[in-house]
Amino acid sequence: MHATCEWLDAFSSVQHVEMRSPTMAKKGNANATQINIGISDKDRRKIADGLSRLLADTFSLYLKTHNFHWNVTGPMFNTLHLMFEEQYNELWLAVDSIAERIRTLGVVAPGTFGDFARLSSVPEAEGVPAAEDMIRQLVEGHEAVVRTAREIFPAADAASDEPTADLLTQRLQTHEKTAWMLRSLLA
Template sequence: MTQPLNVVGEAREISTGVREAATLAEGLTDILADTYRLTFKTHAYHWNVEGPLFFAIHNLTEGQYEEMFAAADEIAERVRAIGQMAPMTMDQIMSNSVIEDAHTSPSAGEMCDILAKDHERVAHRLHALIKIAGEKHDPVTEDLATSRAAFHEKAAWMLKAMTAQ
């Protein structure tokens, strides 16, 4: 008999009508990786923003990184719900994400522009996942991806509005 503390997680078959769960898990893992990297980047900008827009950007980014941190758990749990394993290493997060680190200290306006572009990239990837989820008969992932896309599109709009001239 296996001791409960010695159980190791593994991918499992599910029978809910979802087709090609591994393919869906790959898409979800990409989104999870993007979410984690963008959460950190947003949090770092939150800590380091300065200038006349400090208060507005500081507050806006706080709401965004808090929302994304909570979303990461929901995305990972969806991967598990379709019988697959969620990422367990930072290497997996880094290699699956399209979000890139900034190698300089951007101005407040540049922070908004960079983050807006990152949110747009994630929204674009989510649109692809929505299509795939529909094709694979997974309305739950389709709904999750639609909700996440709406968040990222709104975040991009709000960040762009901060520096509109």
């Protein structure tokens, strides 16, 4: 227990120092030192802004998918319940990867419902839709995430930001495949 208290005290001190950092106040950068990873501050900010939108879309889609997992009914209940669970678990892991890439670029990752609502292009579900409408909304959500991810590629390519390009490629493959699988249920 004592070690935990020491860790929390140390963490609080670090947060206090970071929050007072003039670099963070000016640029939204949580690091007290300069970042020199071969990508300019301007390019890192542009890429991180795109990744922040991707994070918001991914979190919104995660929440929608988890909601549908809980509330799906009908003759396809078991199939959809299990499929949605697999999808929301994958999305949850993606949220962390995207946020950590934003932090690696030296920018604070958005992390509040307000941030996500402002940045996301994935609309919330109204009420509890029928199972087929859930599938349709998830297809639209995955396609929206794909469009957001594609918009970031030019900035990542121009800055030779291979790790971001790799992350985007992985996300595109996952969302395109998931949209295809969901779309197949509607045929």
